Amino acid sequence: MLNEISPSLFDSKYFHYHEIGDEDFLLCYRDNEVLLKKSGDDYEIPRKRDFTESIESSVYLFSINSSHCFGIVEPQINHASFEFHDIFILRNLKNKEVAWIGSVGQQLMTWYNNNRYCGRCGSKTELKEDERATVCPECGLVIYPKISPAIIVAITCNNKILLAKGKHYKGDFYSLIAGYVDVGESIEETVIREVKEEVGLDIKNLKYYKSQPWPFSASVMLGFTAEADDTQQIIIEENEIKEAGWFERENLPPHSSGVSISGDLITAFEKGIL
Numbered sequence: 001m002l003n004e005i006s007p008s009l010f011d012s013k014y015f016h017y018h019e020i021g022d023e024d025f026l027l028c029y030r031d032n033e034v035l036l037k038k039s040g041d042d043y044e045i046p047r048k049r050d051f052t053e054s055i056e057s058s059v060y061l062f063s064i065n066s067s068h069c070f071g072i073v074e075p076q077i078n079h080a081s082f083e084f085h086d087i088f089i090l091r092n093l094k095n096k097e098v099a100w101i102g103s104v105g106q107q108l109m110t111w112y113n114n115n116r117y118c119g120r121c122g123s124k125t126e127l128k129e130d131e132r133a134t135v136c137p138e139c140g141l142v143i144y145p146k147i148s149p150a151i152i153v154a155i156t157c158n159n160k161i162l163l164a165k166g167k168h169y170k171g172d173f174y175s176l177i178a179g180y181v182d183v184g185e186s187i188e189e190t191v192i193r194e195v196k197e198e199v200g201l202d203i204k205n206l207k208y209y210k211s212q213p214w215p216f217s218a219s220v221m222l223g224f225t226a227e228a229d230d231t232q233q234i235i236i237e238e239n240e241i242k243e244a245g246w247f248e249r250e251n252l253p254p255h256s257s258g259v260s261i262s263g264d265l266i267t268a269f270e271k272g273i274l
């Protein structure tokens with residue numbers, strides 16, 4: 001999965017660092033794009049030494065191994081091999097560390113850019129020194145990065161798994177039923193509601209599988225398995241789902257890749273682990 005970068009060490013602990021070392025990574029975003037440096041047939045995150053001019057407006061984000069990673073705003077780009085790419089590219093890079101820090105960096109810089117002004121009084125905010133948050137110097141409002149919990153569930157019936165094509169997928173592939181946790185709802189209630197809403201099925205034997213942070217939507221995916229009787233009629237929610245159906249273990253259609261917990265669950269079913 002995208003977040004599995006062992007033996008590399010990712011450390012999200014916040015420090016109020018200002019000094020950028022030559023080997024430190026600089027993460028820069030423009031709309032939905034990330035600045036990458038071409039390296040053979042793959043990409044790298046640019047390091048401080050790749051920039052010739054001084055760097056201003058940097059924000060410390062996290063570290064990977066012994067390198068610190070900073071977010072930068074509006075750099076002067078003068079390196080011929082620098083290119084902005086849609087952040088979707090990060091899911092398919094060979095270099096797993098680049099994919100992961102580029103993804104989490106985008107989540108944090110989006111949060112930072114969306115909270116430069118106080119939502120309560122409109123004043124310009126500042127970065128808090130002792131933790132990862134912005135603080136309003138006028139009214140004291142503290143804003144932490146928001147993480148939205150979401151569920152994803154592999155529904156099986158004997159040798160079959162329920163797969164669905166979402167209306168908003170970038171690509172032609174099948175995945176699992178997923179959705180955000182609503183206000184006032186327990187995680188278990190979310191799973192039962194989402195399955196009923198999206199495909200009209202009642203489930204049983206709901207079990208927790210594992211979780212995955214998913215920076216692209218600032219969420220954490222909580223993975224589950226469940227069973228459903230395949231004699232029930234599938235009724236799809238047409239605003240969300242293009243098609244859905246039962247597929248046998250030995251004959252699965254193109255589906256989500258292993259970078260996501262969705263692909264991880266489907267592969268586990270395919271291998272007979274679920």
Ligand SMILES: [Zn+2]
Nearest residue numbers: 118121136139
């Ligand atoms: Zn304020």
